[in-house]
Amino acid sequence: MSIEKVILNALKTDCTGCSTCADFKADNLQHAIARLNGVTKVKVDEITGKTTIEYDTQKIILSKITERFEKLGYQVEIVSREEIR
């Protein structure tokens, strides 16, 4: 098993000025990504849109993950990527 950790900026201008709405969107995103086969950890920051993901590179490739973001209406930008195990 080889785990990689990636930090993404996920941008969407859906909820403005309200934490409840931002939480709602972040929560939905977090659930959707967490369900991907091979993703072991996801944390979405509802304010900055910064998303930290850990995944098993033998089970899923990064482009599959970013594709999911795009399908959910997010533009993504990779901030950092490192192998942690």
Added chain:
Amino acid sequence: MREQFKGVVLVILLGLFALAGALIPGTQIAYAHEISIALTLIAVALGYRIYRHGIRSLLHKNITAQLFATIAIFISVIAGLVIPSASATGTAEAVGYLTASAIVAFIILAGMTLEDYIIHRTRGALETLIKMSPKTARVRRDGKEVQVPIDEVKKGEIVLVKPGDNIPVDGTVLSGHSTVNQATITGESIPIEKTVGDRTFAGTLNENGALEIIVEKVAEDTTLAHLIQLVEEAQEKKAPIQNIADRFTTYFLPIMTIVSSSVFVASYFTLGFEVALARTVTVLLVACPCALSIAVPVAVAATIGNASMNAIIIKGGTHIEKLKDVTLVAFDKTGTLTIGEPRVVEVKTFGNYSEADTIKYAAIAEKFSEHPLSKAIIAKATEMNLKIPDPTDFKTIPGQGVDAHFGNKHILIGRKMTETIISVEANQLMSKVESEGKTVIPVALDKNVIGIIVVADTVRANSLEAIQRLKRLGVKTAMLTGDNVRTAKSIADQVGVDEYHAELLPEQKVAYIGELKKGNVVAMVGDGVNDAPALANSDVGFAMGAAGSDVAIETADVALLGDDLTKVEYAISLSRKAFTRMKGNIIYAFIWNIVALSLAAFGILNPVLAVVLAEAGCISVVINSALLLLSKPKPLAKIKG
């Protein structure tokens, strides 16, 4: 779940500290005043979620309601510490600044927690589907049965499914016989018989028999997984009406910054520092765009969630808005309004021969034929529990019929085959039936016509009801078909569509949709594969029976996973209801904000009332939206089909 529990605990703790802080000054305890201040400060501090959110947003160059609340609470705390005897406003003389800030923090945090809870409930529909996703499968490997995690199952392997278990994969039945409840996928709760060669879906329930299934799709590739992803994506797709709310909220908070500063300056010079401070705090607390910004997204999620529970996939907020405007629904005929396969609808007999005799001899002659009409006759014989022996010999003459022997009996099937022996009376009867768009199959036994089998494509059990429901909604209906006028008229009369158009080639259907769109908002219902171009040209394309066909689901704006056409009306009425809610939410939130703001600016509200008002506005919008989840389609009358 743990997050939510933590949230509730925080709210309760905050409340208890605030309460203790407020009650202690009335007791005889030593240092009551100091203890009270300490407890109240702890209470305020427990609202850290609010401040953290507000400050972090600011650092991220975003002004939020939480930032305003943070500033308001901070000002109150400072005021409470600096001017201990200060009272908030006229109406709240008894409440000191410090206590007020603890109460405000309590209400905001409680509001946030409650909203989170309700909003997460809108995920419920999706969670139901997710829960149906199998985690493991029993696979045959090296002659042994092993239980393995679902992502280790490979295409082409054989899985075994016991009675009462969920089917773990999309595949084909290799052996066994059972009934399967496919409600998860098709919304149809009546179990379907499955035997060798039938397709199965992951997440459906195997009822009474054991099945061996060859794996075709597993985990994320299954129909169920695709549906879940589609719903997730659809719930994220904005409804256009949200742009109105967004435009407003973008300017709202910057404007509020100016308003609150103006209120402070104006009150400072007319009513003095203390009143100015109280009013500014109140304005900041009431200035919450939450109700507006959340009005639409939660309603969209709830509507799409509700639809998915009814085996309807609406592919985003835009389609909800289109659906609500639909004035005409055009249906494809074959396979949509009708079942799409010929069935025996009537048997006319002559002489002493019964219906069973006619079907039996026809079935013997047709036993080994693959022709759709033969299949219809065999199906009828099976339905009537008739035993069908093999014919002694048989000869199929393409375009004419069958010439067969059974023992010493000679059977002739088909119009051309019986031309010379049929009576004038029977001939007239056949012409009449044919004029209704049906097919006639005369059956002769030893050169004697014993009966006529009438075969036709039959309308689906729910088609008539579906059309009637649309009419009741004030929506016009039309039928488009490539079939001849005679057959088209017959079906159109049976289902009661307002208009029908026959003999249309696929490209003519597309053009016809264009015609209908002049003056109507048109939804087109078809199978999503053959009529994909017509669906694409309509305002809202419905694909029916879409479960298992990725193409159909992909093409459609709305996918009906099962065959129930009454869902068309449900999708439209649900969307109308949803849109009314969204619009209502926006108007309500807008008025609520203006009223609360005016009251705050003129000193009629105190900070506690202000925050109660702001949270109540937001929560009522959230609840109003979330309630869309509870809408249900009208039950169907029991129709055999």
